Amino acid sequence: MPLIESAPALPMVRAVGVHKRYRREEVLKGIDLEVASGEVLCLIGPSGSGKSTFLRCINHLEKIDAGRVYVDGELVGYREGGDCLFEMHPREVCRQRADIGMVFQRFNLFPHLTALENVIEAPLRVRREPRPQAIQRARALLERVGLREKADAYPSRLSGGQQQRVAIARALAMRPKLMLFDEPTSALDPELVGEVLNVMRGLADDGMTMIVVTHEMAFARDAGDTVAFMDGGVIVESGAPGEILANPRHERTRAFLSRVIGARP
């Protein structure tokens, strides 16, 4: 019997010449990027460099003005036909987004729902999972992020770190093939950053494909497979964390790193 040949590994995310403009201002000036399945990519760069905007283009929260974004081989938000891109029906966009988890800087938990209800909402309403099954899985996920006993708490009763961990569990409940993190620890008190980063490290160790916009250089160094430095709407350079963080080739990268780290590592 012939062995089934495994297909050449497709990148989980492929961005080709992504441009984005707000009014006159061009925020993304042609982003090209590939993220392999299971890879953890950390996006660093000064604020206003377009990191978050690019992240929001990947799940089509922002429409792009030119270029293409593929997730798991599928064009996001558009359908190719001839030499045109046709905007997708919202239903199709929703289906694509359901497979891409996203975690926000300000958590964005639903304040009128308990932690558990936050986690089961999308599996119930979008995936139409049976309720008992969704609840069982949500409890397991909350346990995984260390919040088993907080299942019935409303977000306003949780610390920032706890809220962000619930938000991660909520995203994981949709069994995403890709997780996007938009500065997940920037709104946290310093002593709460560690608990969120630990959960993210665990995810990375389990082989989740992740794109993390972050200012946590230590996390980028030991959890990231790749670090990409963005400035002024372009990716200035990217490579292994050791290289980029220790021996940046570009002056802009060097200047940025010396500002965030204080002294060169």
Next chain:
Amino acid sequence: MTRVVPLRRPWLWLGSAAVLVVAALLGLSIWRNPNIQHDVIVQFQFAPAILQGLRTTVVLALLAAVIGAVLGVLLAVMRLSPSPILRLASGFYTWLLRGTPLLVQILIWGNLALLFEHLGPFRTNDVLTPFVASVIALGLNEGAYMAEIVRAGIIAVDRGQNDAALALGMSHPLTMRRIILPQALRVILPPAGNQFISLLKATSLVSVIAGGDLLTASENISSANLHTIELMLVATFWYLMLTTITSVGQHFVERRLGKTGVGMHAAH
């Protein structure tokens, strides 16, 4: 041991005494007034005609409130839609109905037969009875006010809520229904309660087209027996009962919503 001596506040006491005296005098002047026949009030307070009018007032207010709420959500969503036509239509509606007196609107609906003799296959006066005209006039007017209240509620919900719901793969209508509107409700409810109290009182305006409400019933009786003030006091009592019940209900609903610990913005 030292003793805490509270500050003396003579003006506070004097002011309070003055208020009590004025209130007592006012009460006496009505109670002892020879021009008011108290037995007439007693006679009509629970008269079948008055109770029938009261029922009509309640039904009118409830129907108009339901129409207003549905219309309000629809108009608010239209106002926030990406389509300039829908935005404009919603804005025009609100402009027109908030910009003209309710009394005028009621008179127009009540006399629509003068403008259109027939509505489709029906004679206008057969379809548009005073009661139906009243419900339509009050409901459409209520919609314009509710639209603004609902819109303010939707805008008050943090934008990040929309992002989070969309990122989970939720559709726009689902996001509206499950995430945005429930949170907007906390902002919507207090002004909506006030709006309903206004509506309860505004139902009295339909007496100009003989809408059959509480005031219509009171006026019908008083025009026959000429005890105008007595019957207005009868109506006043019932209006106060209705608004009081509404206020108490509003208080409890708001407290219940408050208990779920919903903060408009996530705590940091």
